[in-house]
Amino acid sequence: MRVLIAYSSKYGSTKDCARKLADKLNCDTEVIDVKKSKPDPRVYDAVIIGGPVYMGKINKPTAVYCELYKELLLSKPLGLFICHMDREKDVNHQISSVYPEELVAHSKVSKGFGGAYLVSNMNFFYKMIIKKAAGVTENKKDIFNKEIDMFAEQFNNIINK
Ligand SMILES: Cc1cc2nc3c(=O)[nH]c(=O)nc-3n(C[C@H](O)[C@H](O)[C@H](O)COP(=O)(O)O)c2cc1C
Numbered sequence: 001m002r003v004l005i006a007y008s009s010k011y012g013s014t015k016d017c018a019r020k021l022a023d024k025l026n027c028d029t030e031v032i033d034v035k036k037s038k039p040d041p042r043v044y045d046a047v048i049i050g051g052p053v054y055m056g057k058i059n060k061p062t063a064v065y066c067e068l069y070k071e072l073l074l075s076k077p078l079g080l081f082i083c084h085m086d087r088e089k090d091v092n093h094q095i096s097s098v099y100p101e102e103l104v105a106h107s108k109v110s111k112g113f114g115g116a117y118l119v120s121n122m123n124f125f126y127k128m129i130i131k132k133a134a135g136v137t138e139n140k141k142d143i144f145n146k147e148i149d150m151f152a153e154q155f156n157n158i159i160n161k
Contacts, residue, residue, distance in 0.1 A: 001027040007050040008061035024152030035061040048079035058098040071099040083115035114144035
């Protein structure tokens with residue numbers, strides 16, 4: 001069983017989550033940044049897609065990958081995750097609003113993994129937005145490790161059936 005985790009990340013928290021998830025899957029897993037390459041899903045038995053939410057949208061390389069391979073992804077066992085810091089919006093609603101409807105409907109597992117504000121690495125514009133929208137001026141990490149564990153457990157059950 002060969003599983004692809006196709007993710008994109010601006011500041012690294014989605015990359016960390018993708019790697020944590022890979023460590024917990026009981027199969028041969030490849031973790032690939034879709035900003036750097038766009039692996040063909042046909043080579044894999046199952047695919048997990050992840051990306052961070054920025055201003056209500058999934059990070060662009062993840063969106064581009066979903067559009068590029070949408071039809072093929074609909075023929076594979078599929079998992080979806082997001083990294084996100086808005087704690088007021090329902091996670092399932094956020095997932096439904098950032099990924100294509102067909103992929104959400106087809107996905108076997110979907111979860112939010114929390115995220116992080118890496119303020120020290122942000123440009124001036126992002127720092128301003130985060131200060132204004134969330135009152136955050138220093139680095140802040142809030143990863144939901146339990147959600148990663150649950151995602152892995154559910155996905156392991158699906159692929160090892
Ligand atoms: C400018 C900016 C806008 C953001 N917009 C949202 C948002 O609309 N909803 C949300 O839940 N999180 C939002 N976030 C939080 C990111 O999703 C979070 O920081 C995520 O962990 C970033 O992932 P990355 O480190 O992989 O890039 C935003 C963060 C920044 C810096």
